[in-house]
Amino acid sequence: MDDISIISYDACEKSASVLVNVITVPDGGPDLAVCSPSETAKLPNPTAGQTWNMVLNPSGSNPAITPDGQVSGMNIDGIYRFSLSQDGCTSSDTVQIIRRSAPAFNLAIFQGGCNGGNSLNNATISIVNAGNPADRYDIIEGSVYNGTKDFNTASSVPQDGIILQNITNPIGSVSYTVRIFTQNNCYSDKTITLQHVDCGCNALCLPFNVSKTLTAK
Structure with a gap:
Protein backbone atom coordinates (compact mmCIF):
# COMPACT_ATOMS: atom_id res chain seq x y z
CA MET A 1 0.00 0.00 0.00
CA ASP A 2 1.52 3.31 -1.10
CA ASP A 3 0.49 6.83 -0.05
CA ILE A 4 0.20 9.35 -2.88
CA SER A 5 -0.08 13.09 -2.37
CA ILE A 6 -2.00 15.17 -4.89
CA ILE A 7 -1.52 18.96 -5.08
CA SER A 8 -4.26 20.79 -6.89
CA TYR A 9 -3.89 23.94 -8.96
CA ASP A 10 -5.08 26.06 -6.02
CA ALA A 11 -2.23 24.71 -3.86
CA CYS A 12 -4.57 22.55 -1.81
CA GLU A 13 -2.99 19.26 -0.92
CA LYS A 14 -4.89 16.03 -0.69
CA SER A 15 -3.65 12.56 -0.09
CA ALA A 16 -4.97 9.11 -0.94
CA SER A 17 -3.81 5.55 -0.47
CA VAL A 18 -3.42 3.49 -3.61
CA LEU A 19 -2.79 -0.26 -3.74
CA VAL A 20 -0.16 -1.06 -6.34
CA ASN A 21 0.27 -4.68 -7.44
CA VAL A 22 3.66 -5.42 -8.93
CA ILE A 23 3.34 -8.14 -11.59
CA THR A 24 6.31 -10.47 -11.93
CA VAL A 25 7.14 -11.22 -15.53
CA PRO A 26 7.78 -14.98 -15.86
CA ASP A 27 10.98 -16.28 -17.41
CA GLY A 28 10.49 -19.55 -19.24
CA GLY A 29 14.15 -19.82 -20.18
CA PRO A 30 15.71 -20.08 -23.65
CA ASP A 31 14.23 -21.85 -26.65
CA LEU A 32 15.31 -25.48 -26.96
CA ALA A 33 15.95 -28.03 -29.71
CA VAL A 34 15.87 -31.81 -29.61
CA CYS A 35 16.66 -34.38 -32.27
CA SER A 36 14.43 -37.15 -33.53
CA PRO A 37 13.61 -39.72 -32.17
CA SER A 38 13.70 -37.93 -28.79
CA GLU A 39 10.21 -36.99 -27.58
CA THR A 40 11.04 -35.29 -24.26
CA ALA A 41 12.54 -32.07 -22.91
CA LYS A 42 12.71 -30.22 -19.59
CA LEU A 43 11.59 -26.62 -19.16
CA PRO A 44 12.39 -24.62 -15.99
CA ASN A 45 10.51 -25.30 -12.78
CA PRO A 46 7.87 -22.58 -12.30
CA THR A 47 7.92 -20.44 -9.18
CA ALA A 48 4.91 -19.83 -6.93
CA GLY A 49 1.87 -18.76 -8.91
CA GLN A 50 3.30 -19.71 -12.31
CA THR A 51 1.77 -22.27 -14.65
CA TRP A 52 2.95 -23.99 -17.85
CA ASN A 53 0.47 -24.37 -20.73
CA MET A 54 0.60 -25.79 -24.24
CA VAL A 55 0.26 -23.15 -26.97
CA LEU A 56 1.14 -24.81 -30.30
CA ASN A 57 2.08 -28.28 -31.53
CA PRO A 58 2.42 -29.99 -34.93
CA SER A 59 -0.68 -31.68 -36.32
CA GLY A 60 -0.83 -35.33 -35.27
CA SER A 61 1.43 -34.93 -32.24
CA ASN A 62 0.23 -35.48 -28.69
CA PRO A 63 2.54 -33.53 -26.35
CA ALA A 64 1.96 -33.02 -22.64
CA ILE A 65 3.64 -30.86 -20.01
CA THR A 66 3.67 -31.52 -16.28
CA PRO A 67 3.39 -28.75 -13.66
CA ASP A 68 7.17 -28.84 -13.16
CA GLY A 69 7.91 -28.32 -16.88
CA GLN A 70 8.59 -31.89 -18.04
CA VAL A 71 7.55 -32.21 -21.70
CA SER A 72 6.73 -35.54 -23.35
CA GLY A 73 4.94 -36.81 -26.44
CA MET A 74 6.80 -34.72 -29.02
CA ASN A 75 6.58 -37.57 -31.50
CA ILE A 76 6.54 -35.50 -34.71
CA ASP A 77 9.24 -33.17 -36.01
CA GLY A 78 8.32 -29.50 -35.85
CA ILE A 79 7.76 -26.58 -33.48
CA TYR A 80 6.17 -26.92 -30.03
CA ARG A 81 5.34 -23.77 -28.05
CA PHE A 82 4.64 -23.48 -24.33
CA SER A 83 3.55 -20.49 -22.24
CA LEU A 84 4.57 -19.78 -18.64
CA SER A 85 1.95 -17.50 -17.07
CA GLN A 86 1.95 -15.71 -13.71
CA ASP A 87 -1.14 -15.96 -11.47
CA GLY A 88 -3.38 -16.39 -14.51
CA CYS A 89 -2.52 -12.87 -15.72
CA THR A 90 -1.76 -11.83 -19.26
CA SER A 91 1.90 -11.53 -18.24
CA SER A 92 3.59 -14.61 -19.69
CA ASP A 93 6.69 -15.89 -21.45
CA THR A 94 6.53 -18.19 -24.46
CA VAL A 95 9.19 -20.82 -25.11
CA GLN A 96 9.50 -23.00 -28.18
CA ILE A 97 11.03 -26.44 -28.56
CA ILE A 98 12.02 -27.55 -32.06
CA ARG A 99 12.22 -31.27 -32.75
CA ARG A 100 14.60 -31.69 -35.67
CA SER A 101 14.78 -34.69 -37.97
CA ALA A 102 17.68 -37.12 -37.80
CA PRO A 103 19.71 -37.60 -41.01
CA ALA A 104 18.70 -40.40 -43.37
CA PHE A 105 21.26 -42.54 -45.21
Whole structure:
Protein backbone atom coordinates (compact mmCIF):
# COMPACT_ATOMS: atom_id res chain seq x y z
CA MET A 1 0.00 0.00 0.00
CA ASP A 2 1.52 3.31 -1.10
CA ASP A 3 0.49 6.83 -0.05
CA ILE A 4 0.20 9.35 -2.88
CA SER A 5 -0.08 13.09 -2.37
CA ILE A 6 -2.00 15.17 -4.89
CA ILE A 7 -1.52 18.96 -5.08
CA SER A 8 -4.26 20.79 -6.89
CA TYR A 9 -3.89 23.94 -8.96
CA ASP A 10 -5.08 26.06 -6.02
CA ALA A 11 -2.23 24.71 -3.86
CA CYS A 12 -4.57 22.55 -1.81
CA GLU A 13 -2.99 19.26 -0.92
CA LYS A 14 -4.89 16.03 -0.69
CA SER A 15 -3.65 12.56 -0.09
CA ALA A 16 -4.97 9.11 -0.94
CA SER A 17 -3.81 5.55 -0.47
CA VAL A 18 -3.42 3.49 -3.61
CA LEU A 19 -2.79 -0.26 -3.74
CA VAL A 20 -0.16 -1.06 -6.34
CA ASN A 21 0.27 -4.68 -7.44
CA VAL A 22 3.66 -5.42 -8.93
CA ILE A 23 3.34 -8.14 -11.59
CA THR A 24 6.31 -10.47 -11.93
CA VAL A 25 7.14 -11.22 -15.53
CA PRO A 26 7.78 -14.98 -15.86
CA ASP A 27 10.98 -16.28 -17.41
CA GLY A 28 10.49 -19.55 -19.24
CA GLY A 29 14.15 -19.82 -20.18
CA PRO A 30 15.71 -20.08 -23.65
CA ASP A 31 14.23 -21.85 -26.65
CA LEU A 32 15.31 -25.48 -26.96
CA ALA A 33 15.95 -28.03 -29.71
CA VAL A 34 15.87 -31.81 -29.61
CA CYS A 35 16.66 -34.38 -32.27
CA SER A 36 14.43 -37.15 -33.53
CA PRO A 37 13.61 -39.72 -32.17
CA SER A 38 13.70 -37.93 -28.79
CA GLU A 39 10.21 -36.99 -27.58
CA THR A 40 11.04 -35.29 -24.26
CA ALA A 41 12.54 -32.07 -22.91
CA LYS A 42 12.71 -30.22 -19.59
CA LEU A 43 11.59 -26.62 -19.16
CA PRO A 44 12.39 -24.62 -15.99
CA ASN A 45 10.51 -25.30 -12.78
CA PRO A 46 7.87 -22.58 -12.30
CA THR A 47 7.92 -20.44 -9.18
CA ALA A 48 4.91 -19.83 -6.93
CA GLY A 49 1.87 -18.76 -8.91
CA GLN A 50 3.30 -19.71 -12.31
CA THR A 51 1.77 -22.27 -14.65
CA TRP A 52 2.95 -23.99 -17.85
CA ASN A 53 0.47 -24.37 -20.73
CA MET A 54 0.60 -25.79 -24.24
CA VAL A 55 0.26 -23.15 -26.97
CA LEU A 56 1.14 -24.81 -30.30
CA ASN A 57 2.08 -28.28 -31.53
CA PRO A 58 2.42 -29.99 -34.93
CA SER A 59 -0.68 -31.68 -36.32
CA GLY A 60 -0.83 -35.33 -35.27
CA SER A 61 1.43 -34.93 -32.24
CA ASN A 62 0.23 -35.48 -28.69
CA PRO A 63 2.54 -33.53 -26.35
CA ALA A 64 1.96 -33.02 -22.64
CA ILE A 65 3.64 -30.86 -20.01
CA THR A 66 3.67 -31.52 -16.28
CA PRO A 67 3.39 -28.75 -13.66
CA ASP A 68 7.17 -28.84 -13.16
CA GLY A 69 7.91 -28.32 -16.88
CA GLN A 70 8.59 -31.89 -18.04
CA VAL A 71 7.55 -32.21 -21.70
CA SER A 72 6.73 -35.54 -23.35
CA GLY A 73 4.94 -36.81 -26.44
CA MET A 74 6.80 -34.72 -29.02
CA ASN A 75 6.58 -37.57 -31.50
CA ILE A 76 6.54 -35.50 -34.71
CA ASP A 77 9.24 -33.17 -36.01
CA GLY A 78 8.32 -29.50 -35.85
CA ILE A 79 7.76 -26.58 -33.48
CA TYR A 80 6.17 -26.92 -30.03
CA ARG A 81 5.34 -23.77 -28.05
CA PHE A 82 4.64 -23.48 -24.33
CA SER A 83 3.55 -20.49 -22.24
CA LEU A 84 4.57 -19.78 -18.64
CA SER A 85 1.95 -17.50 -17.07
CA GLN A 86 1.95 -15.71 -13.71
CA ASP A 87 -1.14 -15.96 -11.47
CA GLY A 88 -3.38 -16.39 -14.51
CA CYS A 89 -2.52 -12.87 -15.72
CA THR A 90 -1.76 -11.83 -19.26
CA SER A 91 1.90 -11.53 -18.24
CA SER A 92 3.59 -14.61 -19.69
CA ASP A 93 6.69 -15.89 -21.45
CA THR A 94 6.53 -18.19 -24.46
CA VAL A 95 9.19 -20.82 -25.11
CA GLN A 96 9.50 -23.00 -28.18
CA ILE A 97 11.03 -26.44 -28.56
CA ILE A 98 12.02 -27.55 -32.06
CA ARG A 99 12.22 -31.27 -32.75
CA ARG A 100 14.60 -31.69 -35.67
CA SER A 101 14.78 -34.69 -37.97
CA ALA A 102 17.68 -37.12 -37.80
CA PRO A 103 19.71 -37.60 -41.01
CA ALA A 104 18.70 -40.40 -43.37
CA PHE A 105 21.26 -42.54 -45.21
CA ASN A 106 22.20 -46.10 -46.10
CA LEU A 107 25.45 -48.04 -46.19
CA ALA A 108 26.82 -50.27 -48.95
CA ILE A 109 29.70 -52.69 -48.63
CA PHE A 110 31.87 -54.46 -51.18
CA GLN A 111 33.23 -57.50 -49.42
CA GLY A 112 36.41 -57.65 -51.50
CA GLY A 113 37.66 -59.78 -54.37
CA CYS A 114 40.12 -62.55 -55.01
CA ASN A 115 42.96 -63.15 -57.40
CA GLY A 116 43.02 -66.86 -57.76
CA GLY A 117 43.32 -68.17 -54.22
CA ASN A 118 44.52 -64.86 -52.78
CA SER A 119 42.42 -62.06 -51.32
CA LEU A 120 42.85 -58.66 -52.92
CA ASN A 121 42.16 -56.92 -49.58
CA ASN A 122 40.12 -54.33 -51.43
CA ALA A 123 36.83 -54.23 -49.53
CA THR A 124 35.05 -50.87 -49.36
CA ILE A 125 32.31 -49.22 -47.32
CA SER A 126 30.22 -46.46 -48.86
CA ILE A 127 27.50 -44.03 -47.81
CA VAL A 128 24.56 -44.10 -50.22
CA ASN A 129 21.27 -42.23 -50.40
CA ALA A 130 22.46 -39.51 -48.03
CA GLY A 131 19.70 -36.97 -47.56
CA ASN A 132 21.83 -33.82 -47.42
CA PRO A 133 25.23 -33.29 -49.10
CA ALA A 134 26.17 -30.93 -46.26
CA ASP A 135 25.96 -33.71 -43.66
CA ARG A 136 29.24 -35.11 -42.30
CA TYR A 137 30.31 -38.52 -41.06
CA ASP A 138 32.59 -40.49 -38.78
CA ILE A 139 33.32 -44.20 -38.94
CA ILE A 140 34.68 -46.46 -36.21
CA GLU A 141 35.39 -50.17 -35.94
CA GLY A 142 32.78 -51.79 -33.71
CA SER A 143 29.05 -52.36 -33.47
CA VAL A 144 28.36 -49.31 -31.23
CA TYR A 145 29.53 -45.78 -31.99
CA ASN A 146 31.96 -44.60 -29.32
CA GLY A 147 33.74 -41.88 -31.27
CA THR A 148 34.19 -38.29 -30.14
CA LYS A 149 33.35 -36.37 -33.32
CA ASP A 150 30.61 -33.81 -33.85
CA PHE A 151 29.57 -31.91 -36.97
CA ASN A 152 32.48 -29.48 -36.70
CA THR A 153 35.13 -32.20 -36.47
CA ALA A 154 33.57 -34.89 -38.66
CA SER A 155 34.48 -35.48 -42.32
CA SER A 156 32.60 -34.44 -45.43
CA VAL A 157 31.06 -37.28 -47.40
CA PRO A 158 33.09 -37.89 -50.61
CA GLN A 159 31.29 -37.50 -53.92
CA ASP A 160 31.68 -41.21 -54.69
CA GLY A 161 30.42 -42.07 -51.19
CA ILE A 162 33.38 -44.33 -50.38
CA ILE A 163 34.44 -43.64 -46.80
CA LEU A 164 36.71 -46.66 -46.19
CA GLN A 165 38.61 -48.65 -48.80
CA ASN A 166 41.32 -51.28 -49.26
CA ILE A 167 40.08 -53.01 -46.13
CA THR A 168 42.03 -56.14 -45.28
CA ASN A 169 40.12 -59.40 -45.60
CA PRO A 170 39.25 -60.24 -41.97
CA ILE A 171 39.89 -63.66 -40.44
CA GLY A 172 36.32 -63.80 -39.21
CA SER A 173 34.04 -60.76 -39.44
CA VAL A 174 34.42 -57.11 -38.46
CA SER A 175 31.66 -54.58 -37.80
CA TYR A 176 31.90 -50.88 -38.59
CA THR A 177 29.57 -48.15 -37.34
CA VAL A 178 28.99 -44.93 -39.25
CA ARG A 179 27.51 -41.83 -37.66
CA ILE A 180 26.10 -39.06 -39.86
CA PHE A 181 25.85 -35.55 -38.36
CA THR A 182 23.64 -32.67 -39.52
CA GLN A 183 24.63 -29.01 -39.12
CA ASN A 184 22.36 -28.95 -36.05
CA ASN A 185 24.37 -31.85 -34.57
CA CYS A 186 21.49 -34.29 -34.86
CA TYR A 187 22.81 -37.68 -35.89
CA SER A 188 21.98 -41.23 -36.96
CA ASP A 189 24.06 -44.40 -36.61
CA LYS A 190 24.21 -47.43 -38.87
CA THR A 191 26.32 -50.55 -38.52
CA ILE A 192 27.51 -52.87 -41.27
CA THR A 193 29.58 -56.06 -41.10
CA LEU A 194 32.50 -57.10 -43.29
CA GLN A 195 32.66 -60.87 -43.68
CA HIS A 196 35.70 -63.03 -44.40
CA VAL A 197 36.07 -63.81 -48.10
CA ASP A 198 37.18 -67.40 -48.73
CA CYS A 199 39.16 -67.17 -51.93
CA GLY A 200 39.30 -70.95 -52.14
CA CYS A 201 35.49 -71.12 -52.26
CA ASN A 202 33.16 -70.91 -55.25
CA ALA A 203 30.43 -68.33 -55.83
CA LEU A 204 27.86 -70.37 -53.89
CA CYS A 205 29.54 -69.67 -50.58
CA LEU A 206 30.27 -65.97 -50.91
CA PRO A 207 29.57 -64.03 -47.69
CA PHE A 208 26.39 -62.08 -47.15
CA ASN A 209 25.88 -58.60 -45.71
CA VAL A 210 24.61 -57.99 -42.17
CA SER A 211 23.54 -54.51 -41.16
CA LYS A 212 22.01 -52.85 -38.09
CA THR A 213 20.43 -49.43 -37.86
CA LEU A 214 20.35 -47.17 -34.77
CA THR A 215 18.95 -43.65 -34.72
CA ALA A 216 19.74 -41.48 -31.71
CA LYS A 217 19.65 -37.96 -30.36
